[in-house]
Amino acid sequence: MRFAHNKLSYEFIVSEFNKRNCELLETEYISNKHEMRYRCIAHRENIGTVTYDVLRRERFIPCHICKSLKRYNEKFNKFKQFFHTKDYKLLYDDSIDFKLTVDSKLFFICAKHNDIGIQETTFELLKYSNSGCKKCSNERRANAKRRSFSIIATEFEKKNYQLVETQYKNDKTPMAYICNTHPKLIQYVTMDCLTYNNHNCTFCHSESMSGENNPFWKGTTSEDNRFRKSIEYKLWRKSVFERDNYSCQACCSYGGSLHAHHIENYSSNPEKRTMLENGITLCEDCHDVTKLGSFHNTYGTYNNTREQLEQFIKIKQNNNTRTLQCAPRN
Structure with a gap:
């Protein structure tokens, strides 16, 4: 047995369309299953058809443009609130056909750096990479390295320096200081050089x-x-x-690269440094410390004695396979 339903009036149907900002184009109402033509009042070029069963659904929006606009505004307001937490003013843009996603380009103005003008980013970059205002990003990177002035002063004290500056800007800015060992001159250094390059006062370094x-x-x-x-x-x-x-007195070679050797140790006998009898001619191979088997390579360069020289000359001449006679001294 079927139950009889009261048929809805045409005026009621018209009022239902008006509630949804639509204009009914039909002149009569037939039934809930019958499709009826309508037009959006805001977008009059948009004509569609719908049954009353679909129309009376609570979330149904007849105009697809109004539907897209509603979704856009809901998402835009969500993005706008997030931008507001970053102190950015999000600009409304309807030129993207109301297709707003996390990857869509968004235009904003930074309240702190409004002199830059309009900048752009995406919701995803701003939320997950904090990529927004360029100046704000640079300041954050600078502040991440920035240290308190008391820490900076302590670093200078460790080097035995007295910091002249009263404020610290960043690691790249030269700061005036006075070395306690050489206090007559004010010098400058950056924190990068002081910390990572083992910096020393110019005079201390010398x-x-x-x-x-x-x-x-x-x-x-x-x-x-x-x-x-x-x-x-x-x-x-x-x-x-x-x-x-001009002959080597050890190997008897003539000419070439000759050295005047001090018989008595040079550093211990300053009064004999220019005495002729304290000198003897040796060639480079017999004198230079870098030459294997030379005098200084054998006995070193400190505290050399006459006995060492005599022993060296004797060994040098005995090891020579040829019988050599050095030119007599004048």
Whole structure:
């Protein structure tokens, strides 16, 4: 047995369409299953058909443009709230056909850096990579490395420096300081150099690399270098060569690269450095410390004695297979 239903009036159907911002184009109502033509009031070019059974559904939106716009606005408001937490003003854009996704380009203005103007990003980049305003990103990276002024001052104190600056900007900015060992001059250094490059005061560095601390140290001092460049030393050297007829007194070779060797140790006998009888001519192979079997290669460069020299000459001449006679001294 079928139950009889009261038929809905045409006026009621018209009011249902009006509630949904639509205009009914039909002149009569037949039944709930009968499709009826309608037109969206906001988008009059959009004409569609629908039955009343579908129309009365609570979530149904007759106009597909209104439906897309509603979804766009809901998602846009969600994005807008998230942008607001970053202090960005999201700009409304309806030029993307209401297709808004997490990968869609979004345009915004940073409240802190509005001088840049309109910038762009995506919701996904902003949420997961924090990629938004360029200036804000640069500041975050700078602040990540930035340290408190008290820590910076402690780092300078560890180096025995007195920091002159009253504020710290970043690791790339030179800061004035005074070395407590050399307080007469104000110097500058960045935190990068101070921390990672083992920076030293210019004067402290020079002192640490002079003399025996220098990797190229050869056992001489600046005073020795000045003496060896003096006219007195050059005349003494020439006199030794002339006396020995420019011949090595160990291997009896003539000419070539000759060295004037001090018989009594050079550093221990400064008063004998220019005495002719304290000198003897040796060739490079018999004198240079880098030559295997030479005098200084055998006995070293410190505290050499006359006995060592006599022993070296005797061994050198005995090991020579040829009978050599050195030119007599003048």
